[in-house]
Each structure stands twice: as C-alpha cells, then as structure tokens.
Amino acid sequence: xxxxxxxxxxxxxxxxxxxxxxxxxxxxxxxxxxxxxxxxxxxxxxxxxxxxxxxxxxxxxxxxxxxxxxxxxxxxx
Numbered sequence: 001x002x003x004x005x006x007x008x009x010x011x012x013x014x015x016x017x018x019x020x021x022x023x024x025x026x027x028x029x030x031x032x033x034x035x036x037x038x039x040x041x042x043x044x045x046x047x048x049x050x051x052x053x054x055x056x057x058x059x060x061x062x063x064x065x066x067x068x069x070x071x072x073x074x075x076x077x
Contacts, residue, residue: 002067005041008034008053011064011071015057027052 012034016023020038021031029049037043054061054073063069 003041004045004050004065005037005043007064007067007071008045009038011053011057011059026056 012018012020012023016026020034024031024034027049037045050061050064053059054064058072060069060071060073063071
C-alpha cells in the first residue's frame with residue numbers, strides 16, 4: 001500500500017536525485033524531518049509542507065495526498 005510518505009520520498013528521488021538534504025532545504029524543513037517521513041510511513045506531514053512540495057516541485061496535490069491521478073502537474077506555457 002502506497003502512503004503519502006512513500007509518494008513524498010518518490011518525489012525526492014525524482015526531483016532531487018534522492019538527496020534528502022537538498023529536498024528538505026527546498027521546502028524549508030530539516031533533513032531529519034524528511035528522514036522521519038521516510039522511516040515512519042504513517043506520518044502525515046502538515047498541509048503547509050504538502051503545499052510547499054507541490055509548489056516547489058510541480059507536484060499534483062491530489063496525487064500527493066491520495067495517489068490518484070498524475071504525479072506531476074503539466075507545465076503551463
């Protein structure tokens with residue numbers, strides 16, 4: 001079963017080449033927080049963290065929260 005935590009780690013792997021420190025810096029959290037998300041799959045991040053991930057990395061918020069739909073929002077022209 002895929003969780004929001006596993007989807008966040010998937011975004012980290014794709015957008016930050018798995019570099020949790022760089023990923024954390026981009027969204028204004030500590031690397032330790034991202035590590036907690038990775039190691040505690042039932043942990044649900046704050047709405048602010050979810051919004052920051054979606055904004056910084058072009059992630060579809062519905063997909064991030066639920067796993068439904070496409071992971072990344074299309075780029076606007």
